[in-house]
Amino acid sequence: MSIINIVAGGPKDLHPSYHNYHSEDAIWVGVDRGVLYLLEDNIIPNKAVGDFDSIDENERKKVEKKSKDISVFPAIKDKTDTEIALEWALNHHSQVDKIHIFGVTGGRLDHFLGSLQLLLHPLKEGVQTKIIDRNNQIELYNPGVYQLAKDKHAYVSFLPVLKDIKGLTLSGFKYPLNNCHIHYGSTLCISNELINPIGTFSFESGILMVIKSKDQCE
Known part of the structure; x- marks a missing residue:
């Protein structure tokens, strides 16, 4: 069984310490600016996804150089970057035990409410999934x-x-x-x-x- 930690690009001051959720079997997925957040904490993401419209060219080069596996999507699309990351987690890891989602609280309310609705997807699959920030944990x-x-x-x-x-x-x-x-x-x-x-x-x-x-x- 594996634990997948998805780190999105919401306000960094609301993120908990990633190292509290780090383990040998943990798989890290960086979403857009969330990839930079992981690299700043010396965690190399196993997967990086997003349109990367929230980072500059130098930051993007760093993401491309350091990430083990990166998928770049167009800015105009039918799904958010976080939904794409969650779908990757559910589709590519049939033995996934838990999913943690960081970096989706604070900032834009539309993104936060959309991320809350995303919790319905792993619920249907029977995968325990939490949205986590410094003050809260949310689960369905x-x-x-x-x-x-x-x-x-x-x-x-x-x-x-x-x-x-x-x-x-x-x-x-x-x-x-x-x-x-x-x-x-x-x-x-x-x-x-x-x-x-x-x-x-x-x-x-x-x-x-x-x-x-x-x-x-x-």
Whole structure:
């Protein structure tokens, strides 16, 4: 099994330390300016993708020289660079275990919201995928029973995606729930907190977005 880390070109000050996610089996994918971010941290990307319209000619030469495998796309296309990178991860690595996406929060809201919707693709494939920045981790879940361990993220929020959530139960949290119907558009489950070392959440139908957040940067 492999872990694929996708680094896009969003504001660098919101990126966590990549080395916290580095391991022998990790595959790194740089997206546009994200390739430069990796190189600045002495991580050579296994794959580089994008139209590279956000970097200058000297930076592009550096990307082409240092990257192990690079695919350049036209600026005018039907998919974002991040979607292309995610599709590459899902199509070329049938044994992928996890995908982490960095550099898609902050900056332009249209890019961020588009990246949130991209999480639906690996969800359908059964691949655990998170959007990660210095303060937040965002993940989508299909119906089932899951556990969350208490960590540096003080808050946990649960939001319906596209449709209502049926049968949401939370245990081990400051604000527990038992078999609740959560309407799409509801903010009932914003800013909950784990009170036990491990909390459990479960639901019967719908797609649930779970956001772990903290106030202070690393």
